[in-house]
Amino acid sequence: MGRALAVIIWILTFLSVLIFACKKWWFPPSIVNHGPALDRQFMITILVVGFAFTAAQVGLGYMLWKYRDTNTGARAVYTHGSNKLEVLWTVITAAIFVGLAVMGQSVWASLRLNEAPPGSFQVxxxxxxxxxxxHYAGKDVLFGRTDPKLIDDSSLNFLGLDETDPNAKDDSVVTALAVPVNRPVELxxxxxxxxxxxxxxxxxxxQDLVPGMAIRVHFTPNTVGKYExxxxxxxxxxxxxxxxxMLVLPEDEHKALVALPQAEFQARMKELLDKYPLPNY
Ligand SMILES: [Cu+2]
Incomplete structure (x- = not known):
């Protein structure tokens, strides 16, 4: 029984590692400039924890095998363990975890802890x-005023856009996101x-969207296409x-789109959504 359990644990461990190693169910390729750095960091983390996981499970199987019931009548002995070893592996684990967090911090900070570059396309x-x-700002690149009191879903004013505000005249509110390629985007x-x-x-x-907050994120997409x-x-x-x-469009196509008034914007968006196929994963 002890041997069978050990073998089952080893097989499960091997299969778990295989699922990650074969990369059949992996992320779709990244389409942003910060993507490679983030993927590299993810890879380091998964290699480190993958190694720890494999070592722990192989060790567990080994113990099951070695200390199985052998019918020799041997008695179990109590051991208090080793404080030295406990301290050692706790320190090593802590060092690895803090180290990974610090390494990841720089990628995170470059994306989240600074403002979007000037000239970013805002939505x-x-x-x-x-x-x-x-909500697109239109030709004037200025968002019209919105007011929660003006929100009226039945007349399709989902945002409470104030039609009397001159800045709102050329604004569009549509149900898909269109951003330009190779230009910083701020949401x-x-x-x-x-x-x-x-x-x-x-x-x-x-990124969570939280009622009562306006959370800003920015990124630079580098591949034209349609994404879910x-x-x-x-x-x-x-x-x-x-x-x-989300559509990532060539600059001229995007520029023409966001200059359109609401109704034409919506229609053109539909055409573009049909034009670009989804990437196959
Ligand atoms: Cu939701």
Whole structure:
């Protein structure tokens, strides 16, 4: 029985490692400038914890095998363990964990702890149960005033955009995200009701949208295409339906799109969503 358990543990360990090593279920390729650094950091982390996991499980199997019931009548003995060893492996584990965190910090900081570069393309993202709204500033590059009192879903004013504000005249609110390629993009993330989470796997970050907050994130996409955008926070009964697309467009195509008035913007967006296929994973 002891031997069988040991072998089962080894087989399970081998299969678990295989799932990661074969890379069949891996991330889609990144499409942002910070992607390679983040992927490298992820790889280091998974190699370190993968090695620790394998060593621990192989050791566990070895102990099961060695100390199995052999019917020799030998008695179990009590041992208090070794304080020295306990301290040693706790210190080593702590050092590895803190080391990995410090290494990852620089990638994180470069993305999250500084402001978006000047000239970034800005989009206001307003989430609600259960849809994504994207607010574009239009030709004047100025967002129109919004007021929660003006929110009226029945007249499709999901954001409470103040139509009397001159800056709002050329604004568009549509249900998909379009950003230019090779230019910094800044998203201003808000929520109208509960916590949602903005997630495009190819962007290599996930960010909550929290009611009452305007959370800013920035990135520079480098590959033209259409990508799935999902809500990654269980936000209610129809959470699974809360999805959209992010289009990364060539500069001229993007420029022409965001200059369009609302209705034409929406129509052109539909055409573009049909034009670009989803990448196959
Ligand atoms: Cu949601």
């Amino acid at each position: 206001e993202v307003v989430a609600q149960q259960f849809q994504w709204n994207f 201003i993330l808000r929520s109208k009701d509960v916590i949602h989470s903005f997630w495009v796997p190819q962007l290599r970050f996930k 955008l999902a809500c990654a926070e269980l936000c209610g009964q129809l959470h699974f339906k809360m999805k959209s697309y």
